Amino acid sequence: MKKSLLYVLLGIGLSLSANAQEESLHSDTLKVTEPPRDGYVMKSDIANRKVVPFAPIRQTDVAYSKRIWREIDLRDKMNQVFASPKSRLIDIIVEAIMNGELTAYDPTPTKNDPNGDSFKNVLTKEQVMARLGGDSVLVEEYNENNEVISSRYEKREFSGENVVKFRIKEDWIFDKQRGVFEPRIIGIAPLITPQIPGLSDINTSVTPSNVDPFDPFAVSNTAETTETAEDNIQPAAPVTTSIEVDPTPAFWIYFPEARHVFVNKEVVTRNNDATGLSYDDVFVKRIFSSYIVKQSNPEDLRIKDYIKEDIERLYESERIKKALMDFEQDLWSY
Incomplete structure (x- = not known):
């Protein structure tokens, strides 16, 4: 009897305590002693994840190997997660380099490194920002006579929106x-288009001064015309001179080193906020679209070198x- 009464009193006490907590949560006078939590579920699994190492491969077990260079275009619909402002890949890489968590390597080809992707020469933080266009810029001030009265250097902030391609x-x-045929990523490089002085002046249409550029049948005023059919003058057309500059790597990062950074960075997609995927998952599981620009060959040729x-x-x-x-598929027979 006494035990039953004790259980009843305990139940009543718990009920009153729960009601009090419920009222305090919905009260307008509740004092918050700690910063409020943004959301009802804290994503702590991404922050606490560790890199799952690849299975070791012995040299004697490698029966076949092929090196591939491919490019990821962030303008592709499948690759838009790499360009999300909430978790942009290039911003993650640059921040890790500035914090000393990643090492950037010089992509400049040399005699001992014709492709410039052998991770030999280390770049400083200042060199990395200069290659990305985030260094200082000269700002000049003018007076009413259009004369320079002063000049100063201002720091130009780097914008990740300018990087739309990555090379792998x-x-x-x-x-x-193990009987497994699999890819292993070695390095990743953001691609930028070099800003060559005077290039915008070269990539223009040159039209003769005595020809109306808006008249497709205009001819030179100094040309001599005759009534004979043999001396007919052809319409003058604008002469276009264009130089195409291919995007080049700003720097290379070593992917096994970058995995320790990517594993704690969540990928943001358009369809689901709770993806549970990190950038390490995206690269290891191959959740991206790409196209090949080069494969290893004796002549060391890119695809663009033999196909125009x-x-x-x-x-x-x-x-x-x-x-x-x-x-x-040809490795196995059934």
Whole structure:
């Protein structure tokens, strides 16, 4: 009897305590002693994740290996997660370099490193920002006579929106010990378009001064015309001079080192806020779209070196992808 009465009193006490807490949570006079939590679920799993190491591969177990260079275009719909303002990939990389968590390597080709992607020469933080266009810029002040009265240097902030492509260097390896044919990413490089002085002046249309550029049938005023059909003057057309500058790597980062940074950075997608994916997951699980720009070959040629048309280069990229998949399928017989 006494035990039953004790249980009843305990239940009443717990009920009153719960009601009091409920009222205090909905009260307008509740005093918050700690900063409020933004949301009802704290994403602590991403911050506490550790890198899952790859399976070790012995040199004697490598039956086949192929080096591939590919590019990721952030304007592709599947790759838009890399350009999200909430978690932009280039911002993560630059912040890690500035904090000393990542090492940036010089992509300049040398005699011992023709491709410039062997991770030999380290770049300083100032060199990295200069390559990304985030260094100082000269600002001049003028008077009413358009004369320079003073000048100063101002720090120019780096904008991640200018980086729309990344280059990946990877090895496709067949491990005969485990019976697995898989890619291993070696390095990642953001691509930038070099700002060459005077290039905008070269990439213009040059039109003769005595020809109306808006008249497609205009001819030079100094040309002599005759009534004979043999001396007909052809319409003058503008002469266009254009120089195409390909995006080049700003720097290279070593992917095994970058994994320790990417594993704690969540990927933001348009469809779901609770993705549970980190940038390490995206690269390891190959959740991105890309096209191949080069494969290892004796002549060290890129696809653009032996194919000039853009659409044909994409076909060649798909052919190389299919050749890798066919190699894996041909390994097994049923």
